[in-house]
Amino acid sequence: MSEVVFRTATAADLPAIVALLDDDDLSRGREDASLPLDPRYLAAFEAITADPNQMQVVADLDGRVVGTMQLSFLAGIAFRGGWRGQIEAVRIASDLRGQGLGQQMIEWAVDRCRERGCRMAQLTSKLDRVDAHRFYERMGWKKSHAGFKLQLEQA
Amino acid sequence: MSEVVFRTATAADLPAIVALLDDDDLSRGREDASLPLDPRYLAAFEAITADPNQMQVVADLDGRVVGTMQLSFLAGIAFRGGWRGQIEAVRIASDLRGQGLGQQMIEWAVDRCRERGCRMAQLTSKLDRVDAHRFYERMGWKKSHAGFKLQLEQA
Numbered sequence: 657m658s659e660v661v662f663r664t665a666t667a668a669d670l671p672a673i674v675a676l677l678d679d680d681d682l683s684r685g686r687e688d689a690s691l692p693l694d695p696r697y698l699a700a701f702e703a704i705t706a707d708p709n710q711m712q713v714v715a716d717l718d719g720r721v722v723g724t725m726q727l728s729f730l731a732g733i734a735f736r737g738g739w740r741g742q743i744e745a746v747r748i749a750s751d752l753r754g755q756g757l758g759q760q761m762i763e764w765a766v767d768r769c770r771e772r773g774c775r776m777a778q779l780t781s782k783l784d785r786v787d788a789h790r791f792y793e794r795m796g797w798k799k800s801h802a803g804f805k806l807q808l809e810q811a
Numbered sequence: 812m813s814e815v816v817f818r819t820a821t822a823a824d825l826p827a828i829v830a831l832l833d834d835d836d837l838s839r840g841r842e843d844a845s846l847p848l849d850p851r852y853l854a855a856f857e858a859i860t861a862d863p864n865q866m867q868v869v870a871d872l873d874g875r876v877v878g879t880m881q882l883s884f885l886a887g888i889a890f891r892g893g894w895r896g897q898i899e900a901v902r903i904a905s906d907l908r909g910q911g912l913g914q915q916m917i918e919w920a921v922d923r924c925r926e927r928g929c930r931m932a933q934l935t936s937k938l939d940r941v942d943a944h945r946f947y948e949r950m951g952w953k954k955s956h957a958g959f960k961l962q963l964e965q966a
Contacts (some may be wrong), residue, residue, distance in 0.1 A: 670888075677889050688891060696892030703886035709862070712888065730883055731858035733825075733867065734832050734900045736843060737851030741963075745889045770963055777963060780935060780956035792959045801935035801958025804947045808896075808925055808932060 658718050660757060662764045665712040665724070670701055672721035673714065676747040682782055711768070715748070715761050722749040723761050729772050738775025741768065746779070762795060813873050815912060817919045820867040820879070825856050827876035828869065831902040837937055866923070870903070870916050877904040878916050884927050893930025896923065901934070917950060 665673060671689070674697055678687040688694050704710045704726065715723030726744040731737070743765050748758045769777045780803035781788045789799060820828060826844070829852055833842040843849050859865045859881065870878030881899040886892070898920050903913045924932045935958035936943045944954060 673888055683889075686890060694891055697888055698892075700886045700888050700892030700894075704888070707864070707886070710886075726887060728885055730899075731855045731862070731865075732881060732899060733828055733852055733855050733859070734838075735841060736849055737853075737855030739855075744885075744887060766961060766963070774963055777961040778935070778959065780933070780958050782956055783954075789957055789959075795961075797959040797961045799938075799957050800960050801937055802944055802954050803935050803956025803958040804933065804944075804952040805955050806921060806932040806950075806952045808921070808929055 660722065660760060661716045662713055662761060663716055664705075665701070665714045665721075667698065667701060669714050669721050670697055673701075673712070673724045676721065676724050676749060677745060679750050680747060682785065713761070713765070715757060717752075720749075722752050723747060723757055725761060725765060727765055727768060729769070729774065735775045739773060741765070741772065741774040741777040743777065743779040758791065759795065762792075815877065815915060816871045817868055817916060818871055819860075820856070820869045820876075822853065822856060824869050824876050825852055828856075828867070828879045831876065831879050831904060832900060834905050835902060837940065868916070868920070870912060872907075877907050878902060878912055880916060880920060882920055882923060884924070884929065890930045894928055896920070896927065896929040896932040898932065898934040913946065914950065917947075 671691060671693060674687055674693060675689045678689045701712060704712045709729040711727045713725050713727055714721045725746045728742040728744070730740045730742055732740055766777055781792065793799065826846060826848060829842055829848060830844045833844045856867060859867045864884040866882045868880050868882055869876045880901045883897040885895045885897055887895055921932055936947065948954065
């Protein structure tokens with residue numbers, strides 16, 4: 657297949673990003689990919705874009721958005737003032753999974769973390785995504801932590 | 812004991828924050844609490860303080876810094892543009908553990924997340940901190956995720 661390009665998302669990519677987030681067995685129904693998009697998606701996108709320490713990333717294959725992730729660079733006092741690179745909301749288009757695209761995207765993210773001088777990269781993955789866990793472990797990530805979430809009622 | 816006050820840290824609190832981070836069996840030797848502090852600590856503190864979406868918090872008991880945590884508010888496209896509140900680097904002074912101070916601090920953090928309209932709060936905890944896991948679960952947090960870290964060599 658053609659070479660995939662990883663780049664910062666533009667607002668024009670947003671419907672495709674939401675569709676990718678929606679195309680996932682474990683979070684089905686959580687998103688609303690119908691057009692026009694819920695304005696909260698654009699508000700969140702603009703907050704990410706306005707933050708110099710964050711990037712919404714897309715994997716672009718011949719003009720088609722085939723993957724996405726959010727990258728956040730977080731200062732921290734621990735680890736002698738070490739920065740962390742955090743990866744969230746990783747998705748690859750269902751028809752292109754298992755072809756190495758996810759690995760390329762995570763490696764691209766880790767390169768950005770190195771460029772920013774991060775001491776570590778971090779992410780969480782749902783406990784039942786065992787294939788994803790093997791995928792990260794094959795790339796050298798250590799499953800050293802438990803990830804806790806507290807759902808808050810909407811205002 | 813007197814009422815503990817949770818507040819945004821000032822630069823004057825930084826040596827006490829680093830000492831708290833250092834006072835931990837699972838991360839002993841990772842920090843350097845000697846004075847004058849490694850300037851990277853101040854640089855990280857200033858980066859956190861300059862970011863309107865982050866707070867370095869201290870628990871102040873009659874002028875003594877007895878606890879600390881970092882709070883980050885992160886926009887995200889997932890969950891219909893839902894914000895997340897993220898808690899990192901939670902510490903309570905060793906002589907004051909088991910007295911409810913940690914619970915008060917986490918509840919204070921969750922209140923800040925609600926104020927900011929967050930859809931969820933999240934944190935990770937080392938797999939071997941089983942007491943901490945029970946602590947979060949008692950407060951209603953769900954251990955739904957695995958936390959992966961990738962150490963990056965220092966530049």
